[in-house]
Amino acid sequence: MSTISQAIGFNLIVISPTLVLLATALILLFCTITIETSDFVKKSITFGGILLTIFSVFLKFGLFATDGVSSYFTEKILLDEFSLFGNVLISLILLFNFSSIWNTSTELKDKRTEAIILTLMSASGFMLMVDSESFMMLFIGLEIGSISLYALAGINRGDLLSNEAALKYFLLGSLASCVLVYGVALIYISLSISGFYDSAIAIPYIGAENVPLTTFIGFLFVIVGLLFKVAAAPFQSWAPDVYHGSPTGYVGYMASVAKVASFLVIGRLCMVSLRYVMDNFELFFLAVVIISIFVGSFFATIQADMKRLIAYSGVIQSGFILSGIVSGVNGTSASLFYLTAYTIQLIGIFTIFTIISGKLSSDFSIENLSGLFVENKFLTICFSIFMLGLAGIPLTSGFISKFILITNLWSYENYVLVFILMLSTVAGFYFYLRPIWVAAIDKPEAPVEQIALKRSEVLSLSVLAFATIFFGLLPDSLINLSRWVIQNYL
Amino acid sequence: MSILIYTLMLFPLLGSLVIFMMPKTRSELFRPIAIFLSIIPFGLCLYLFSNSKSKGSFVDIHTIDWIKSYGISLTFGISGMSLLLLFLTAILMLLSFLSVSEKYSQSKGFIGSILVLHFAVNGVFLSGDLLSLFIFFEALLIPMYFLMGIWGGENRRYATIKFIIYTVFGSVFIFIGTVYAGVISYGVTGRLALDFTTLSSLSFTSEQSRILFLMFTFGFLIKVPIFPLHTWLPDAHVEAPTAGSILLAGVLLKVGAYGILRVSIPFFTEGFLEYKFIIAVLSVIGIIYGAIVAIAQIDIKRLIAYSSVSHMGFVMLGISAGNYLSLEGAIIQMVNHGLTTGALFMLVGFLYERRHTRRISEFGGIKATMPKYAAIFLFCSFASIGLPGLNGFVGEFMILMGSFATYKVLSGIGAFGVVLAAIYMLWAYQRMFTGEISIKENKELVDLDSKEMISVVPLLVLMLFIGIYPSFIESYVTQDALLISEIIDIFSGRLN
Numbered sequence: 001m002s003t004i005s006q007a008i009g010f011n012l013i014v015i016s017p018t019l020v021l022l023a024t025a026l027i028l029l030f031c032t033i034t035i036e037t038s039d040f041v042k043k044s045i046t047f048g049g050i051l052l053t054i055f056s057v058f059l060k061f062g063l064f065a066t067d068g069v070s071s072y073f074t075e076k077i078l079l080d081e082f083s084l085f086g087n088v089l090i091s092l093i094l095l096f097n098f099s100s101i102w103n104t105s106t107e108l109k110d111k112r113t114e115a116i117i118l119t120l121m122s123a124s125g126f127m128l129m130v131d132s133e134s135f136m137m138l139f140i141g142l143e144i145g146s147i148s149l150y151a152l153a154g155i156n157r158g159d160l161l162s163n164e165a166a167l168k169y170f171l172l173g174s175l176a177s178c179v180l181v182y183g184v185a186l187i188y189i190s191l192s193i194s195g196f197y198d199s200a201i202a203i204p205y206i207g208a209e210n211v212p213l214t215t216f217i218g219f220l221f222v223i224v225g226l227l228f229k230v231a232a233a234p235f236q237s238w239a240p241d242v243y244h245g246s247p248t249g250y251v252g253y254m255a256s257v258a259k260v261a262s263f264l265v266i267g268r269l270c271m272v273s274l275r276y277v278m279d280n281f282e283l284f285f286l287a288v289v290i291i292s293i294f295v296g297s298f299f300a301t302i303q304a305d306m307k308r309l310i311a312y313s314g315v316i317q318s319g320f321i322l323s324g325i326v327s328g329v330n331g332t333s334a335s336l337f338y339l340t341a342y343t344i345q346l347i348g349i350f351t352i353f354t355i356i357s358g359k360l361s362s363d364f365s366i367e368n369l370s371g372l373f374v375e376n377k378f379l380t381i382c383f384s385i386f387m388l389g390l391a392g393i394p395l396t397s398g399f400i401s402k403f404i405l406i407t408n409l410w411s412y413e414n415y416v417l418v419f420i421l422m423l424s425t426v427a428g429f430y431f432y433l434r435p436i437w438v439a440a441i442d443k444p445e446a447p448v449e450q451i452a453l454k455r456s457e458v459l460s461l462s463v464l465a466f467a468t469i470f471f472g473l474l475p476d477s478l479i480n481l482s483r484w485v486i487q488n489y490l
Numbered sequence: 491m492s493i494l495i496y497t498l499m500l501f502p503l504l505g506s507l508v509i510f511m512m513p514k515t516r517s518e519l520f521r522p523i524a525i526f527l528s529i530i531p532f533g534l535c536l537y538l539f540s541n542s543k544s545k546g547s548f549v550d551i552h553t554i555d556w557i558k559s560y561g562i563s564l565t566f567g568i569s570g571m572s573l574l575l576l577f578l579t580a581i582l583m584l585l586s587f588l589s590v591s592e593k594y595s596q597s598k599g600f601i602g603s604i605l606v607l608h609f610a611v612n613g614v615f616l617s618g619d620l621l622s623l624f625i626f627f628e629a630l631l632i633p634m635y636f637l638m639g640i641w642g643g644e645n646r647r648y649a650t651i652k653f654i655i656y657t658v659f660g661s662v663f664i665f666i667g668t669v670y671a672g673v674i675s676y677g678v679t680g681r682l683a684l685d686f687t688t689l690s691s692l693s694f695t696s697e698q699s700r701i702l703f704l705m706f707t708f709g710f711l712i713k714v715p716i717f718p719l720h721t722w723l724p725d726a727h728v729e730a731p732t733a734g735s736i737l738l739a740g741v742l743l744k745v746g747a748y749g750i751l752r753v754s755i756p757f758f759t760e761g762f763l764e765y766k767f768i769i770a771v772l773s774v775i776g777i778i779y780g781a782i783v784a785i786a787q788i789d790i791k792r793l794i795a796y797s798s799v800s801h802m803g804f805v806m807l808g809i810s811a812g813n814y815l816s817l818e819g820a821i822i823q824m825v826n827h828g829l830t831t832g833a834l835f836m837l838v839g840f841l842y843e844r845r846h847t848r849r850i851s852e853f854g855g856i857k858a859t860m861p862k863y864a865a866i867f868l869f870c871s872f873a874s875i876g877l878p879g880l881n882g883f884v885g886e887f888m889i890l891m892g893s894f895a896t897y898k899v900l901s902g903i904g905a906f907g908v909v910l911a912a913i914y915m916l917w918a919y920q921r922m923f924t925g926e927i928s929i930k931e932n933k934e935l936v937d938l939d940s941k942e943m944i945s946v947v948p949l950l951v952l953m954l955f956i957g958i959y960p961s962f963i964e965s966y967v968t969q970d971a972l973l974i975s976e977i978i979d980i981f982s983g984r985l986n
Contacts, residue, residue, distance in 0.1 A: 388632070393629070393631070393632060394624070395629060399625070400557075403669070404560065406666070407560075407673065410670060411673045418669070423662060425658070425662060426655060426658050430651065430655060433635065433654060437647070437650075479559045479560070480559055
């Protein structure tokens with residue numbers, strides 16, 4: 001038995017984050033359908049599950065220290081720096097979104113546990129996605145994650161916007177998955193390769209010029225499927241509507257987790273699989289980046305709804321991150337830094353939105369922010385920090401991430417890209433400072449009530465705001481981490 | 491001495507933290523504490539004046555390792571030019587705290603923002619590498635955004651956004667320039683070394699030098715501002731609260747000219763030699779245009795704002811002429827303009843608090859009710875025009891003398907700016923202060939009280955002091971001006 005398990009690379013620790021999340025979800029499901037359990041018990045189970053996930057990520061680090069980069073389960077599951085980085089980020093996203101997700105779910109009455117279960121399921125799916133070595137596992141992970149997100153978008157059944165969001169997300173998302181799985185099939189029939197490292201070996205072996213066009217089209221389709229998940233233009237059309245329609249409390253999680261997982265997979269594709277044939281995709285990526293920057297900047301300036309604004313700002317940020325990933329190894333490390341800093345700000349902003357608006361409501365117009373300074377000074381300060389971080393003001397992590405990204409792009413001689421990216425930050429100052437104006441400067445017309453904060457919200461917001469400032473002042477630790485991820489490909 | 495530099499830079503930041511931490515109920519304490527907090531940087535500047543080391547050109551350099559994996563470090567140091575500007579900042583901060591009305595002095599945010607602004611400005615003048623210069627240059631915007639946004643006038647939203655967008659658009663180019671210089675320096679030294687010592691040792695090709703010069707100078711020129719890029723300035727000045735206008739005119743405009751003197755010219759000299767004529771032409775257009783537009787203004791604050799365009803044109807003319815005399819004149823004129831325009835904005839602020847209008851036609855004959863105010867206003871007007879014996883004369887005379895050697899026609903045209911200055915300042919004085927009082931409210935105006943006198947008189951003393959004893963201030967700019975002019979001479983000699 002042991003020899004067989006060794007031969008196929010059976011190792012539960014590698015998939016332990018996924019397993020723990022699944023187990024937690026199943027226990028919760030069991031609690032819901034059989035015995036009456038109080039909210040406190042369920043909350044403890046969920047929170048315990050998340051903590052256990054973080055612990056199991058640590059176990060994976062231990063495994064990595066002994067095994068190094070290696071694959072398991074007959075080359076289905078991969079343990080490398082990208083997957084570890086992804087595991088850490090996804091579990092932290094789950095942890096920091098816990099308070100908004102839980103508080104939103106308690107307002108759902110009879111479906112409260114379902115929402116939590118869906119969240120945990122999607123997290124386990126995305127964990128599997130960043131862990132995957134074979135493209136089929138990638139597809140399975142992506143689908144487990146995405147289908148839960150579709151359901152999560154539409155969980156507020158009474159709300160028309162929420163229904164619209166779910167349907168739109170589902171239809172477009174499944175189209176993207178179709179494209180992705182078709183791409184996987186094309187890669188397989190043309191070169192009989194089905195994994196990241198397979199391609200990394202096969203392509204240089206037969207020589208880049210002998211790779212059939214079908215394989216390239218296949219890879220292009222896989223990339224398109226992933227770009228859809230990160231909402232890079234021209235595949236962004238779902239993002240504003242889905243962010244707008246979904247219950248506010250879940251959007252922070254939905255937006256960040258899919259982005260992190262997909263970008264890490266794109267990063268691995270570019271770093272590992274397509275390393276020697278990146279030139280063939282250069283034009284495509286350049287077009288995606290430039291269109292993302294233009295579409296995002298243009299539409300973000302005219303939004304009156306904050307969630308839509310953040311969605312379009314996400315399109316711009318996707319352009320920034322993608323520009324680093326496709327430009328080379330050091331660019332990828334800069335992009336990973338950028339991705340982390342952006343995720344922190346994104347979660348922070350949506351936590352604040354969740355606190356301000358009704359947690360289940362969809363609309364969040366910019367006027368909802370007015371009088372925030374009177375309502376709660378702490379929230380205003382945190383909100384300003386996150387928005388300034390997105391704008392890239394010095395002394396926040398946003399500045400450092402832009403600085404190292406632009407430096408790397410310039411050293412790769414992508415001059416045009418640098419100018420386009422930087423000019424978009426001018427537009428960024430316009431639409432990122434406007435909400436701060438409304439929140440901190442404008443006097444509210446109607447009398448406003450104070451907002452009382454829960455302790456967990458204060459804690460997670462303080463940590464996120466502190467991280468934004470900390471990585472702006474002392475970015476060394478995160479930069480070293482992001483360089484560690486790509487160290488093998490230097 | 492290093493500890494002094496860090497104290498000078500970080501003290502205002504600590505001060506702002508103290509203010510933000512204070513309970514709201516003790517709002518009467520905010521002003522005394524703020525005054526105390528800004529006396530210390532002021533005293534430090536005075537102490538540094540006595541230190542002969544500070545006359546040098548960028549001495550006393552300290553380096554902090556910042557991002558080790560990229561080899562980025564932050565460098566700080568001081569020079570005679572920075573010291574003068576630091577002193578200007580410190581005194582304007584102190585006096586604007588003294589002069590602000592109750593409405594502002596009881597607001598935590600207002601006092602705190604000004605202190606943060608002080609921190610950022612000190613950071614710009616003390617930074618010894620491109621990255622920290624850029625960081626502080628950009629960080630200036632945040633306190634300014636809140637100062638103008640929360641405490642500004644009617645049309646503040648438009649003015650603030652315009653100010654921010656203009657400056658950010660410029661700073662994007664500074665940012666790309668910094669990155670470009672960093673990548674070049676990486677190729678030579680193996681790390682992203684951006685400190686001034688390394689930069690001066692790098693030999694840029696003439697193409698690199700030209701591109702870098704254009705990028706940095708464009709960003710800084712928006713801040714100066716030079717003629718076609720100046721349109722944010724009148725709006726920002728008019729809408730900002732009095733203290734904001736004082737600091738904007740007195741300090742923030744200097745940041746742009748300082749950047750050109752500290753970065754653009756010494757490191758990218760070939761670019762400077764290539765484009766200096768264009769800058770000179772634009773400066774002269776700015777001198778004349780600003781003055782003519784100022785004549786036509788009906789709002790006294792707007793008039794002073796346009797006079798700033800004209801005066802900063804002189805500074806830029808001196809810089810673009812690029813010889814020792816004109817550079818020295820330009821640096822001195824930077825300080826002069828800060829003192830004079832700061833005082834004028836303060837005076838306008840006092841009047842606005844009494845009458846809640848700034849239209850020149852709303853006044854007339856108020857010399858009778860406010861004799862002290864009228865006298866001080868006339869004094870500042872003369873300083874602004876450049877009457878011999880006052881500070882304005884020293885700077886403008888040196889600039890015109892110096893630039894005449896390089897650009898005979900241009901400086902001849904620029905000299906008319908002085909005549910036009912006399913027209914707009916004295917005509918405004920005549921309309922506001924002389925004649926019969928025709929409007930009822932003006933009969934009940936109260937003259938300056940002791941608090942207001944204390945806040946404006948030090949500036950008058952300094953104007954007179956610089957006017958009759960310019961060699962004191964000159965001794966601090968000599969080194970910097972000499973160094974920059976020598977670099978320019980070496981490069982122009984190499985090219986010919």
